Amino acid sequence: MALAWLASYPKSGNTWTRILLASYLRDRQVELRMAQLGRLDDAVPDLVNVLRTGRMLPVDQAQPLTVKTHFLPGLSIHRPYRDATTKVIYLVRDPRDVIPSAERMLHVSPDKRSAYAKHFIDNRGLVPWQRMGYGLWTESVREWTSPERLRQYFPNAELLVVRYEDLKQDTVGSLHKIVDFLGFDSEIDADRLARAVQNSTLDRMRDAERRDDSLSHRELKPFFGQGLSGQSLSGYGEDIEEAYQRLLREDEEFRGLAGQYGYAHQPATQGR
Amino acid sequence: MSSLAWITSCRQSACGLPRALVAGYLLDGPPGDISPEAMNDVAPELSVLFNWGRLVPVEEPLPALVRTFLLPTTEVIQHYRESTGKVVYVARDPRGIVADMFRGNRGKPEERQRRAEQLLASPDEKVLRSEDAHANWQLHAREWTLPERVRAHFPRLDDVCVIRHEDVMADPGAALGQIVDFLGVPGGVDSERVRRTVETWTPMTVMESGVFEMPPGMREFRTPPPRRQDPQFEPSSVADVDESLEAAYQERVRDDAEFAALVKQFGYAD
Secondary structure, X not given: OOEXXXXXXXXXXXXXXXXXXXXXXXXXXXXXXXXXXXXXXXXXXXXXXXXXXXXXXXXXXXXXEEEEEOOOOOOHHHHHHOOOEEEEEXXXXXXXXXXHHHHHHOXXXXXXXXXXXXHHHHHOOOHHHHHOOOOOHHHHHHHHHOHHHHHHHOOOOEEEEEEHHHHHHOHHHHHHHHXXXXXXXXXXXXXXXXXXXXXXXXXXXXXXXXXXXXXXXXOOOOOOOOOOOOEOOHHHOHHHHHHHHHHHHHOHHHHHHHHHOOOOOOOEOOOO | OOOEEEEEOOOOOOOHHXXXXXXXXXXXXXXXXXOHHHXXXXXXXXXXXXXXXXOOOOOOOOOOOEEEOXXXXXXXXXXXXXXXXXXXXXXXXXXXXXHHHHHHHOOXXXXXXXXXXXXXXXXXXXXXXXXXXXXXXXXXXXXXXOHHHHHHHOOOOOEEEEXXXXXXXXXXXXXXXXXXXXXXXXXXXXXXXXXXXXXXXXXXXXXXXOOOOOOOOHHHHOXXXXXXXXXXXXXXXHHHOOHHHHHHHHHHHHHOHHHHHHHHHHOOOO
């Protein structure tokens, strides 16, 4: 029995990592259909998408099936897989960059951007997502990355935490770590890794999204953004950046988790 | 042990309305006062429940009923094989479903045609293997309503209640009372509460309430869409069906005894 979760708070690089992994496993570029992003590729499925089609996850494969989830580990949707889960990869991203990325995806009105960003900072994440079971940013990071907490839900699981920023800066190296952790191959083929990365660059994803007509009848903002890191929140208003700095100073848990993953720094003006 | 109750129908047979009415009856408040979480507690849609990271609980407190389009043969529904006690099946004239598919020219024409053909097709091996087998009218009706089939899927089944979509639309209060009675809701059917529910849970009030908004609470940060001037909540008529699809339907009635028996049983044989 083997199952691996690819878990994250939303907008933290989960879809990109799925594409990278699927490209590696298939050794070809993944076909991107925006209307079926949940499905994407059966090699690295989305938990909700699998269940919605009436299937449960197979847990009898020799190699772990890697499955996307945004939900907190303790939710009932994960419960049938408690014992089958042997690996957990948690993707973490600077909340400064999650805020603008989620804003685009959630269709926040231009005149409500500041209120939205303030809501995120005041609550340490989005309450609408918390209600859906994703938790707040702090809850998600804490529940998935604290070994003691994680073991309560998945007693047989090993954990690998991957920072989005590292994935972006050294994609080949990060994918190597992930593939090695999942135990897909006894010897990892460096050329295949390089091809998978080449086939999955953000530029390629954005091009594929532009060419795809599966959602052409809907006015949607692009799913794949610029993938920026370390952005200042001053674009939402100086008070928003100040509120974020205050959160870092005054909220012990937030400061601890942000600091643990290198997110307690001063922002770059334009992002990287 | 308490048991689960499903409310199900083939896609676009609008079992969402009776499901919402049951939720409204149980929660006894207008949709604007009801949270998505409360809906999920009493009468969830299965796939929506997955979006909330939840499975249907099989221990108390159980929801009164759970809506699904899936076939009872699927792994997910079979996960509740031993827990299932009741089934409410909402039947609808397949020609009305087809007419709804084509109304308003939604989606690509070839996709609408493919879906209509899938709906009316004989449930052969190709249909059974397809990912949208649940969108085949005959297969869905057979697996959820023929007693020997349903009992094979759910050995602890108590009973199946079939209601017609057309009857729900004609008299929602009567349909709601029938379902509440069938479910054995404590206190029985309260006719005043039924009246209140039907009055307050209309498609328009439900749509405006945000009870199905995802993610819940995001409207605070969004500009509300312009209010629809002409909401087409009336179901399409079977008379709206294209001639070729009507011919395909009549051919199925003529050539397939099971299909003919099902449409006759539900009163769609004319």
